[in-house]
Amino acid sequence: MSMLDQNEIDALLNAVDTGDEAEETDDVQKIFSRTRKDLDTVEIRQYDFKRPERVSKDQMLALETLHEAFARNFGASLSGFLRTIVEVRVAACEQMTYGEFVAGLPNPTSYNLIQPDKLEGQMCLEVSPLIIYPIIDRLLGGTNQDLFIPQRPMTAIEQRLISNVLRRGLDALSEAWESVRELKFEIVAHESNPQLVQIVPPNEVVMVIGLEVRMASRAGTMNLCIPYNVIEPVMDELSSQSWFAVSRSENDNTSHDRITKNIDQTGIEVSAVLAETTITLKDLSDMKVGDMLVTSKGHKDPALILVGQESKFLAQVGQHRGNRAVRITQSVARGDRVQGHTQD
Incomplete structure (x- = not known):
């Protein structure tokens, strides 16, 4: 290691007093990397070596x-x-x-x-x-x-x-x-x-x-x-x-x-619609016991089976062991027109 002589020490002190050394330092800011990078575009992030982040x-x-x-x-x-x-x-x-x-x-x-x-x-x-x-x-x-x-x-x-x-x-x-x-x-x-x-x-x-x-x-x-x-x-x-x-x-x-188990045990309403018709409010207000409602549906036409509010089947009305019953005869797809019934 070589020692500085008095002239070199005086030169360094003069550079500090005049600010030449600071200007030189500002002009040569560098990033040490294997590839050349522009200081204005590189992202610099702080890293604390005392607290390394080991978890992403x-x-x-x-x-x-x-x-x-x-x-x-x-x-x-x-x-x-x-x-x-x-x-x-x-x-x-x-x-x-x-x-x-x-x-x-x-x-x-x-x-x-x-x-x-x-x-x-x-x-x-x-x-x-x-x-x-x-x-x-x-x-x-x-x-x-x-x-x-x-x-x-x-x-x-x-x-x-x-x-x-x-x-x-x-x-x-x-x-x-x-x-x-x-x-x-x-x-x-x-x-x-x-x-x-x-x-x-x-x-x-x-x-x-x-x-x-x-x-x-x-x-x-x-x-x-x-x-x-x-x-x-x-x-x-x-x-x-x-x-x-x-x-x-x-x-x-x-x-x-x-979910399958819960759905299998869920109760749902099933109803059989025999016939539908339309009347006026005046006819409804005048209706009394013994009046008859006449529909356009034949007595042999199948009933419509609703599951919830959805039309699902056509069925024949009858009885089984003394109870009213229906026998499924045909399935109804969404959008199919069923004669004698109105579809939602």
Whole structure:
């Protein structure tokens, strides 16, 4: 390495004072690339090397859609359990480091470690005290009016009560994940201070699904934290296209069978129209018992069978075992003209 002499140092100082060096720098802005690109047309995007995005936008969209189904099912389950309307919705779905996630949580809170049965590693579910204590108050017969939110860890009894709620949430979560992979979730540990729990290193990327839980005038948040290394084995199945395709292919046959079964058991009105005619309003107002209505239809002409409001068959009128009956003689296609009957 060569040292600068005094003349070279003086030249650099003079260039800084006069601005020559700055002008030269402005004139030679370059983009280092294998191909030449115009600086005015190239797209420059910021990239934070401390927070690498390991999950694509399609996978994040699929993850958000999946947990929207979880939110609906969990809200319906809570509404029935608490006998009041509970709304659960996805408020955010983003990726960050585990250290950033833990730093944004309150202390104390309800911090629950979740173990998926067919995946390695653990997830965590954090529930805000702002909604936990109104739920507990509701379970104990309270009205949530003037409810004080204590700043302390939950007692053993409170933890036992809230476990019943969380168990329903895990059932709804398993149901939502069925479209990707059949998983069962189990709570393996509870903690009130998130800083004491480290399921992954602080700089590890996690997906955080933020949910808002609203019950009457009370509202709070839930945060489901999924480390990337936990669901990495199913990331290929979680892309938006494959996930929707899997969902459709698995549900098509089930939906078809369920709809077919319900339709087969559905009752529908069937009527036989013997004849039709037209009269005036004056004739209708003068009509009395014993009057006779004469139609242009012969007594041997077939009756028209209506299924709902649609003409479907022609039939011969008779009786069977003492009851009025009709025997189908001919089908009627849509648009066919039937003598003696008006068609819609």
